[in-house]
Amino acid sequence: MTESEHPQAPGTSRRRLLFGGAAVGLGAVAGVAADRTLASGTEAESSPPPPERDVTGLNGAREVEFYGAHQAGIATSVCAHATYVAIDFHDDVDRDALRRLMQLVTDDAARLTEGDGALADTEPELAVVPASLTVTFGFGPGFIERAGASVPSWMGPIPGFDIDALEDAWSDGDFLILVSSDDPVTNAHAVRMLLKDTRAFGTVRWRQDGFRRAYGSEVSGTTMRNLFGQIDGTTNPEPGTVDFDHVVWRTSGWAAGGTTLAIRRIRMDLDTWDEVDPTGRSFSVGRDITSGAPLTGSKEADVPDFEATTPSGLTVISPVSHIARSRPEASEEVIFRRGYNYDVPPHDGTVSESGLIFASFQADVSRQFVPIQKRLAEADLLNTWTTPIGSAVFAISPGCKPGEYVGQALLG
Amino acid sequence: MTTISRSRMTVRATVFAAIAALALSACASDDAAEETTAAAEPTSDHVHEVTFDEAWVKVVDEGMTAAFGELHNGTHEEIVFVSASTPVSSMVELHETTMDDGGDMMMSAKEGGFAVGEGETLTLEPGGNHIMLMDVTEPIEAGDVVTLTLTFESGDTLDVEAVAKEFSGANEEYSGDDEMSHDHGDSMDEDHSTDHSTGTDH
Numbered sequence: 198m199t200e201s202e203h204p205q206a207p208g209t210s211r212r213r214l215l216f217g218g219a220a221v222g223l224g225a226v227a228g229v230a231a232d233r234t235l236a237s238g239t240e241a242e243s244s245p246p247p248p249e250r251d252v253t254g255l256n257g258a259r260e261v262e263f264y265g266a267h268q269a270g271i272a273t274s275v276c277a278h279a280t281y282v283a284i285d286f287h288d289d290v291d292r293d294a295l296r297r298l299m300q301l302v303t304d305d306a307a308r309l310t311e312g313d314g315a316l317a318d319t320e321p322e323l324a325v326v327p328a329s330l331t332v333t334f335g336f337g338p339g340f341i342e343r344a345g346a347s348v349p350s351w352m353g354p355i356p357g358f359d360i361d362a363l364e365d366a367w368s369d370g371d372f373l374i375l376v377s378s379d380d381p382v383t384n385a386h387a388v389r390m391l392l393k394d395t396r397a398f399g400t401v402r403w404r405q406d407g408f409r410r411a412y413g414s415e416v417s418g419t420t421m422r423n424l425f426g427q428i429d430g431t432t433n434p435e436p437g438t439v440d441f442d443h444v445v446w447r448t449s450g451w452a453a454g455g456t457t458l459a460i461r462r463i464r465m466d467l468d469t470w471d472e473v474d475p476t477g478r479s480f481s482v483g484r485d486i487t488s489g490a491p492l493t494g495s496k497e498a499d500v501p502d503f504e505a506t507t508p509s510g511l512t513v514i515s516p517v518s519h520i521a522r523s524r525p526e527a528s529e530e531v532i533f534r535r536g537y538n539y540d541v542p543p544h545d546g547t548v549s550e551s552g553l554i555f556a557s558f559q560a561d562v563s564r565q566f567v568p569i570q571k572r573l574a575e576a577d578l579l580n581t582w583t584t585p586i587g588s589a590v591f592a593i594s595p596g597c598k599p600g601e602y603v604g605q606a607l608l609g
Numbered sequence: 610m611t612t613i614s615r616s617r618m619t620v621r622a623t624v625f626a627a628i629a630a631l632a633l634s635a636c637a638s639d640d641a642a643e644e645t646t647a648a649a650e651p652t653s654d655h656v657h658e659v660t661f662d663e664a665w666v667k668v669v670d671e672g673m674t675a676a677f678g679e680l681h682n683g684t685h686e687e688i689v690f691v692s693a694s695t696p697v698s699s700m701v702e703l704h705e706t707t708m709d710d711g712g713d714m715m716m717s718a719k720e721g722g723f724a725v726g727e728g729e730t731l732t733l734e735p736g737g738n739h740i741m742l743m744d745v746t747e748p749i750e751a752g753d754v755v756t757l758t759l760t761f762e763s764g765d766t767l768d769v770e771a772v773a774k775e776f777s778g779a780n781e782e783y784s785g786d787d788e789m790s791h792d793h794g795d796s797m798d799e800d801h802s803t804d805h806s807t808g809t810d811h
């Protein structure tokens with residue numbers, strides 16, 4: 198008799214506990230082969246077939262169009278990996294140099310996102326898997342000044358707040374390159390290629406690598422979880438809607454069709470968060486930690502009721518919870534959040550150094566982002582465990598057509 | 610926004626889209642022969658043309674550097690690429706790269722130029738065949754566009770725009786036996802890239 202006919206065999210059930218249900222469908226690990234048989238023999242009759250390993254590599258071939266009215270990487274679907282690199286320009290970089298730079302990197306980005314090596318690419322073999330690669334360029338104040346324009350009031354600055362512990366190592370910068378795809382090898386190659394072509398113009402000021410769940414691990418479009426375990430991104434404008442367009446895109450001037458990007462590197466203290474029980478965790482945000490539903494509802498999509506009270510007369514959603522403090526007070530205070538987790542080597546005997554690369558797109562940083570951040574800095578239960586350690590703002594120019602380069606409206 | 614891979618036969622319309630193309634139909638008069646292919650048109654449609662794309666030149670402060678790209682002969686007869694010229698270097702040679710007895714890569718002038726058969730593509734690349742700019746006097750900076758004029762045995766010419774890129778490779782020794790070359794024995798050294806990265810020197 199085979200093992201599958203003896204589901205109670207001690208060895209089998211133990212392995213099932215160790216590997217859990219997710220391993221059942223993989224079938225690639227020799228050690229779980231028996232469990233797989235077991236699953237099909239006992240429970241699979243009524244349940245859907247277990248997920249199979251993707252052996253076709255289809256995802257690697259997926260491409261996101263580089264050209265368009267808007268740069269890719271904003272309204273396009275979110276990928277698993279993102280790298281943000283900020284550049285400081287050399288002193289001699291002028292408007293003409295910026296034009297040369299943007300022509301070079303636009304050409305690189307266009308080729309790489311199509312799955313081809315860049316011109317003079319020394320590892321074109323790494324480019325053949327675009328995996329939905331997008332490259333987005335941002336202009337810091339230094340870029341705009343060198344271009345001969347004045348820094349617009351719609352790109353901040355973000356003032357300092359009492360909660361901040363900002364480090365230069367994660368803040369500011371003249372030029373931003375944001376590379377994102379579903380494959381970390383693709384990202385590494387694209388980042389290196391773009392930086393090689395940026396080297397003549399400046400030096401790397403900071404680099405932040407972020408991640409979400411791997412492509413294919415969850416149903417596409419599932420709201421991400423941050424490393425606190427929270428469902429993060431529920432209340433967010435939906436790309437492709439009038440609402441989104443209104444919140445994100447600028448409508449006039451050289452940045453028409455562009456936007457701004459606020460990047461806040463926010464440290465999350467997982468050690469002290471560990472001390473908080475699920476009720477406290479849910480209370481701090483105003484949403485259930487497991488389902489993401491507002492404390493006044495039962496599903497993630499339910500609209501929070503900030504007026505609902507408990508029998509003792511307190512609001513169910515605390516007025517100092519994160520969602521109570523961050524929700525818009527004025528109609529223009531809406532932003533599009535597109536953040537990533539970070540998890541880097543710990544120091545000083547701790548076991549983790551983690552947080553959120555908070556990233557939000559909005560037409561006007563000063564009018565949309567800053568009021569929210571100001572309110573959160575005044576009061577937000579989440580501040581107990583979070584500390585902003587980096588801050589930067591970039592103007593995101595519109596996209597371009599074939600034959601043009603990104604930033605042409607500013608530099609052309 | 611997401612699309613499935615498009616055919617690689619489609620010519621990419623990039624910033625540096627000026628894919629030079631030369632119509633070489635048998636009876637074309639010389640001055641009517643030259644044109645630049647519209648950026649978005651696929652090469653495969655231009656069966657009677659000589660095209661040069663993926664053109665780039667290695668950044669250099671002065672002295673020697675090289676230009677690369679893909680020369681495609683879409684005509685029905687063999688073409689011979691015999692010389693090139695550019696405003697940025699008074700002397701230009703066509704080079705091939707070979708391995709010497711000691712295993713070092715050496716480059717030298719290609720006598721008689723490069724013959725490219727019907728439908729074939731000559732790839733000019735670091736470590737291989739290339740267009741050698743022997744005497745650059747003004748810095749060629751990253752992102753600069755350098756114009757090259759390629760001349761064929763038939764007398765036809767083709768203008769090519771090559772973008773300048775920093776590149777650490779392509780440092781083959783030059784074994785020029787030409788007395789005219791005052792750079793005899795030099796390599797196209799790439800020290801400038803370190804200058805740029807620290808540099809406020811230009």
Ligand code: HEM
Binds near residue numbers: 428520553573
């Ligand atoms: C590490 C820091 C942060 C964490 C862990 C965090 C987490 C969350 C979570 C769990 C939610 C509820 C689900 C959702 O609607 O997405 C939320 C909502 C929100 N957060 Fe944050 N957040 C952080 C920082 C910020 C910052 C810096 C801002 C803006 C300045 C911000 C603005 C918002 C907004 C606008 C909402 C939606 C509020 C609404 O329901 O209308 N968050 N955040």
Ligand SMILES: [Cu+2]
Binds near residue numbers: 717741783
């Ligand atoms: Cu040479």
